[in-house]
Amino acid sequence: MIVRPxxxxxxKTYRDVPLVKILAGIRRCGKSTILDMLKDDLLGSGIAxxxxxxxxxxxxxxxxxxxxxxxxxxxxxxxxDGERYYLLLDEVQEVDGWEKAVxxxxxxxNTDIYVxxxxxxxxxxxxxxxxxxxxxxxxxxxxxxxxxxEFKKDSGRTPKELLNEYIRMGGFPIVALGNFDERSSYQIVxxxxxxxxxxxxxxxxxxxxxxxxNRVVKYVVENVGKTFSANAIVKFMKGEGRSLSVEAVxxxxxxxxxxxxxxxxxxxxxxxxxVLKTQEKFYLADASLxxxxxxxxxxxxxxxxxxxxYFELRRKGYDVYIGKNSTKEIDxxxxxxxxxIYVQVxxxxxxxxxxxxxxxxxxKDHYPKYVVTMDELAxxxxxxxxxxxxxxxxxxxxx
Numbered sequence: 001m002i003v004r005p006x007x008x009x010x011x012k013t014y015r016d017v018p019l020v021k022i023l024a025g026i027r028r029c030g031k032s033t034i035l036d037m038l039k040d041d042l043l044g045s046g047i048a049x050x051x052x053x054x055x056x057x058x059x060x061x062x063x064x065x066x067x068x069x070x071x072x073x074x075x076x077x078x079x080x081d082g083e084r085y086y087l088l089l090d091e092v093q094e095v096d097g098w099e100k101a102v103x104x105x106x107x108x109x110n111t112d113i114y115v116x117x118x119x120x121x122x123x124x125x126x127x128x129x130x131x132x133x134x135x136x137x138x139x140x141x142x143x144x145x146x147x148x149x150e151f152k153k154d155s156g157r158t159p160k161e162l163l164n165e166y167i168r169m170g171g172f173p174i175v176a177l178g179n180f181d182e183r184s185s186y187q188i189v190x191x192x193x194x195x196x197x198x199x200x201x202x203x204x205x206x207x208x209x210x211x212x213x214n215r216v217v218k219y220v221v222e223n224v225g226k227t228f229s230a231n232a233i234v235k236f237m238k239g240e241g242r243s244l245s246v247e248a249v250x251x252x253x254x255x256x257x258x259x260x261x262x263x264x265x266x267x268x269x270x271x272x273x274x275v276l277k278t279q280e281k282f283y284l285a286d287a288s289l290x291x292x293x294x295x296x297x298x299x300x301x302x303x304x305x306x307x308x309x310y311f312e313l314r315r316k317g318y319d320v321y322i323g324k325n326s327t328k329e330i331d332x333x334x335x336x337x338x339x340x341i342y343v344q345v346x347x348x349x350x351x352x353x354x355x356x357x358x359x360x361x362x363x364k365d366h367y368p369k370y371v372v373t374m375d376e377l378a379x380x381x382x383x384x385x386x387x388x389x390x391x392x393x394x395x396x397x398x399x
Contacts, residue, residue: 002151002177006315007034008041010138016084016112020102020131023116025140026260026285027200028192030173031116032056034140035088038114042086053078054088057095068097072104084110093117099130106134116140119200119259141311142286143171145394151176163391167304168296170288186292193261193289200259205251212242216252220262220282221290225303227267227279227322253282260285265310268321268333270363281322283310301374302347305390306331309345309372312394328359340367341399349375349387360385368399 007023011034014021023031035054042052053075063070079085087105092098092115105111127135143151148166149159151173157165168182169175172192175185197217207213219233230249237244256262263283267276284290287304294300313320313334323330323342332343342363344356349371360369361383369385370393371378378389388396 001033001036001040002173003037004030004034004143004147006144006147007138007140008037011038011114012041014136017136018106018134020106020135021114022127022135022137023114023140024137024260025118026142026192027118027196028172028174029118029140029142029260029285031118031140032090033173035090035114035116039088047086050080051083052086052088054090056090057093057098058091062094066095068095068099068101071095071098072101075101075105076109079109079111082110084112087111087113089113089115091117093119099127103130103134106131118196119204139314141171141315143173143176144312144315145171145308145391147171148176149395159391159395163394167287167301167308168291170286170291172286172288175288182296186288186296189286189288189292193292196259196261201255205255212237212244213252215240215242216244216249217256217261218293220253220256221284221293223282224284224290225281225306227281229279261289263310263314266321267324270323270325270330270333275321276324283307302345305347305372305374306345308390309343309393313343316399323363325359325362328362330359330363340365342367342369344371346371346373347375349373349378357382357385370399 011021023034025031039052039054043049055075057066075087089098089102092102095101098115102113102115106113145163145166148171149162152162152165155162169180169185170189172189175188178185180188201207202210202213215237216233219236230246230253233249234244234246253262253264257264261284263285265281265283267279268274269276284307287307290300290304310320310332313332316336318334318336318341321333321335323333330342331345334341334343342360344360346356356371360371363369371385371387372390372393373387374390376389378387380387
């Protein structure tokens with residue numbers, strides 16, 4: 001097991017804090033392994049093995065129709081004294097009403113509770129009802145580039161070679177752990193995607209027109225990193241001779257979001273200092289999701305570089321927006337408490353640098369500004385705008 005210290009450190013910060021720790025992310029992004037790491041850490045810090053209760057609620061291992069009451073009783077039976085118990089509950093969304101059981105365990109037992117899940121049942125309003133102010137949500141993403149290097153440290157390849165592989169293969173741990181060729185890795189990712197779509201979306205929301213839903217997904221995937229609206233999708237579908245309402249598009253997008261397939265990035269008006277509700281962008285949970293559906297195309301790399309930078313900023317705890325500055329657009333405005341950075345992403349520097357830098361120089365504040373690129377000669381500073389190679393940006397600790 002390769003440890004992912006980023007998540008372990010977060011969980012250590014919240015250990016014994018009376019909040020339910022909810023680890024949420026797309027299927028197969030590594031949530032179960034993070035619980036395994038946590039268990040090892042608890043045992044290593046002297047917690048007795050019978051006081052670490054680790055249960056997995058996957059449909060294969062679950063009694064059909066398990067209720068919240070059964071879940072509660074099952075866990076209570078394992079707690080034989082008044083000492084503190086650490087509950088590690090994996091894929092809880094498979095139990096209807098799990099939040100009631102967890103809330104009761106939090107209230108009436110000496111527990112420290114960690115749960116994982118990978119779909120909208122985990123993000124539903126019931127959590128707010130039963131666990132108001134009593135949980136912390138920790139988003140789990142596929143591997144960062146730094147983690148990917150750790151997974152591949154014995155490969156004998158240079159960081160530059162591994163960056164190219166990371167861009168093409170994505171960061172699902174199961175792919176990174178193996179030594180697959182491109183075709184095999186995309187087949188694995190396609191399997192993950194299909195299980196998400198089947199289990200977390202089409203069954204849950206009773207989608208009958210699967211073909212139409214798939215076409216909307218394909219549109220979103222083709223337009224990663226571009227602003228578009230629900231109306232644009234409706235118009236596009238009409239051009240293909242298919243009828244679809246704006247409301248249906250909103251539903252589809254919301255369901256994809258709640259299954260952690262896509263992440264919404266809103267626009268931020270830098271002059272009015274307001275978040276705009278129109279022309280958002282969406283990014284995919286992992287670049288490989290695009291390639292497993294559409295095949296790898298060098299022309300799509302620029303958009304996927306943006307995708308990779310977006311998630312790196314999210315991992316570092318930033319809220320991320322698209323910046324709108326009068327007529328100019330800034331790829332990312334990243335805000336973390338009272339800190340802020342601006343980032344432009346471009347594949348090659350020479351032909352694009354003037355525009356990218358000019359857009360940033362129009363911003364008249366003193367927050368750090370970056371142009372991130374794949375250009376081999378990328379380095380230096382232009383009037384306070386820092387030019388960085390993608391690899392350096394992804395591995396940097398300074399922003």
